[in-house]
Amino acid sequence: MDGAWYRAAGLAYGYFASLCAVLIALLLLKRWRSERALWRRIAKSVPGVGCACVFRVMSEGGKRLAKGAELRVPMEGTMGSAAGCDVCIPYRKVHLRSAFFWMEEDGLHMAPLHRDGFLVDGVQAQPGDEAILRDGAELRLGDLRLRLRMQRDKLTAAEAAAGPYVTRKRRESAQRGRGNGLGAPGRTREARRKDRKAGRERSASQREAKRMDAAAADRRKVLSRAAGAEAALCALLTAAFQITGMLLALGRPGTEPSQTAQALCMMVVAAGLFTTLVLPRFLPVDPPVMALTNFFCGTGIVILLTVSPMRGQRQMICYLGGLVFMVLMSLTVTRLRHTRLLSVLAITGGLTLLVLPLLYGEWINGAKNWVTLPLIGSFQPSELVKLCLILVLARYFSAHRTILQMMPAVFFAASCMLLLMLQRDLGTALIYYLTTLILFYAACGNVPMTVAGIGGGVFAAGLGYRLFSHVKVRVAMWRNPWSDPNGGGYQIIQALLAIGSGGLFGVGLGQGTPEKIPEFYNDFIFAVICEQLGQVFGVLLLLLHVLLILRGVALVCRARRSFDMLLACGVLASLGIQNFMIVAGVIKLIPLTGVTMPFLSYGGSSLISCMGMIGILHGTCFGARDALAADLFAAMPRREVKL
């Protein structure tokens, strides 16, 4: 291509990029709406959705609760007369919040939240106790009598045979924290495997299991295929965006693209299409989230290939590796059974990883957060420990724990932050801090403690401002970068000048002078994007990011276990905060914090950790969809599904 054509094509690409982003946003919004309508329709027309078992009212319960009424019990939640309870018992003699319950494989577990407790089959349970209710158990809340009815299909044969089950006090285990919050409601894969091993009714059970599997898979497919055309269109748009961008990047006049780069580009485009179009059919992957992730990563790769080809190549390798890691994470999350062991591993592993740079790292740009290991090469442990942190927080904050029971996770987060402070990686420490705070608030809603946490953070920030001179410089340069345009303010001023010079639709891919900004490929990639592809595209990227978060929140709200909710919530909080911190820093809304822009910035550790987080999101989403498919199967096992 000769220079003039290259310029023209680069210019047109800026407009094309904005067009792609707008179309993707519109498609996803459309899909979001249709999917929401579908879930609403299901909830309306299929009564037992999201319901683990039923309590039948056995005694008179005042005006609003007739004898013989049925109360649907979800997988996990609180029970009481308050309207905010998951099982709301509209009877004034029941406490506002009387019990917390959760479903496990061996029955419905209940823990009293009020000191009056409750009676199960005549046995008194008090705070600190944990009762296990089987099918037919009688629960007494005050003078109200309730009888538990399990859904027939959600009982294993052995449990159904055991009949009513009397509670047992489990004080010690309750003090360690309640359950794992994960128990599957009855017929799990493990249970089926055990059945098969025992060889009881071998062929019949196998046939039955196969039929059920097929039927459940059918429902799952219906759910995932519903309004699936939009995700496919998004994938095609992303592919077109990537291919044109890569052609432009590789076809820069006067350069000869390497064979490796060409091969990698093809693989990246193929991987993008494969993960959005094919992978959701047999692996836990959510198409809209995947489409957005691929678009972000594709933008980063195209920009990096243009401004710094070698970095672009490395980024492509990391992206492919990240996709593998994402799939691994999503499989892990869907198959997660032993969170206690996993969280202990995460705590020890996380702390070890964070100590490594202090022992073996070197000071780079005033921070010591990189470490080089044999085989793996150099990486930033703090990025990977983010995943550990989210896992540990979700584990210890889920299932309605007391503040004391949450403390292990808080201590883990605090020690992580301390280690990060020692590494002088204050930006990442801030992300850890805010993620912890947000998850704490989401989990327990304890406003005084949250405010105390904010106060502690402000105090720590003040201390950091006094202790670290570079924080002072950062704040001064945020207030007025023009006071030292060639020294401390150079970076931020160059970023602003790049953004301003780009205009609405950019100077064109491959034009402009991004290399004048220090760290243009890393923290400041947003400025480069704004210069080359335009301010409009920059804003669209931010809006797409909001869309990703909103999609994630929809998934969070559909999850049936608080563990899943908090896991996905932690991912969203971490991604959202990181994106806000760096973009707001680059446009001088807040002082600059040296963190990467998720998915877009150059950096293997950052990209792989972000992909891992997306994997977690996929996993939790799949859990919700799987549970819905099972419910649909329970409600209409033999009918053809038409939704």
Place this chain on the structure above:
Amino acid sequence: MKAIRRRVRLLTACFGLMTGLMIAYFGYSVSFYGGRWIASPHNPRISSQKKSVVMGAVTDRDGAMLAWTNEAGERHYNPDRATRMAVSQVVGDSEGKVSTGVDTFHAQYLLGFKAGLFERLSDALSGETLHGDDLELTVSERLSRYITEQFPRGKRGAAVVMNWRSGEILSMVSLPQFDPENMDAALSDDTAGALMNRCTQGLYPPGSTFKIVTLASALENLSGADSMTFDCSGRYSVGGYSVTEQSAHGRQTLSEAFSHSCNTAFASLSQKLGYEGLGSTAEALRFNENFLFDDLIVYNSSYPIDNLSAEDLAWSSIGQGRVLATPLHMTLIACAVANGGQMPEPRLISRILTPHGTERALPAGKGAVSVMPRSVADRVEAEMIRVVERGTGSRAALSGYVVAGKTGTAEASNDKSIAAHAWFVGYITNPSAPYAVCVLVENGGSGGSVAAPLARRILKKTVDLKL
């Protein structure tokens, strides 16, 4: 679970709000400062763009070439030395030393940053060297040259002529001047301060011209201001200091005090107004405001509002002490009085011509700002007319036209041997000749005897030129 869902939704709303805030801030800063960022002397893109783009030409309102770039890529300025010097600070220089000049501040047009997709595409595909936009300014080089000739010899100062209805700047002259074709000489002489545009960047004590503001404040805030009388004994003591006058004016009304420019009367008036009353009027008239005009950079004038003591207030009311204003801002205040309280946005660019011969839309600007009620503006105008008819500004009177104005003699130093700055702010009230003028002669002496006659000559020339 329900509770968690509710809290997650709340947190999402917070996140959405913060992102909305970020996007709003992004849009705000890009639309208000984007052009200024491009024009920044720290922008490496300007110099790299200059190599690949033929910079557009700059003409005055009559089409006279002020600056252009030849085929070799060299920037040239008007061949007549007097002309190019008269508009030197307005046009700027080729090296970006005058950051407020059109050549630097409007580089986004001159270097083609504003071109749309099709223009850029056709330029890129035709393979020709890219051309930037041409700018036609509102200033007149003839008027600027005349003002430069008429300015007292060897004096520094500034003069602004504006159309008070449209806000077009007809001339902006700052002395001393430099020769853009001979930048070495201008840069080596660092005592002159010739690179600074005194009209927009020079912050001076406005002296008695600030009494326009004090008068407007009194008419707006004090009922019965008309019937007020003041005893002038030549000295007004406040807080241990005293505001003095050369001769006692005796008993006088507010109107007489304004046309005599009586310091003691206004100092005592300020005590009645209080610092909130005067401060609110000053801020309404855009003191302390960060001007973000589309066409030019104007430094913000300052009026102290932080716990003003009684003597500070007295000095502020007569435009001394810590009050500072640019000549352009004082012109804008005169324009606001002439316009019935509407302060126009100053315009410097009249047309932007693309290399394809079409005209590009001018930035919309923020339009006129209402700074005082019409009734107050009319009263102030009547007082300003009286100043020229039989007060201190009588030497600005122009036959055939009704001129309103206010003189000022601002002390720039405590040292009495250093002459005061001479000010005159005024305008022609006739709608057929809507010209406002502001003259400042540094250390020129009395405003009434130095600045007012110069303002009269400038107004006369402007009328003659029919700009």
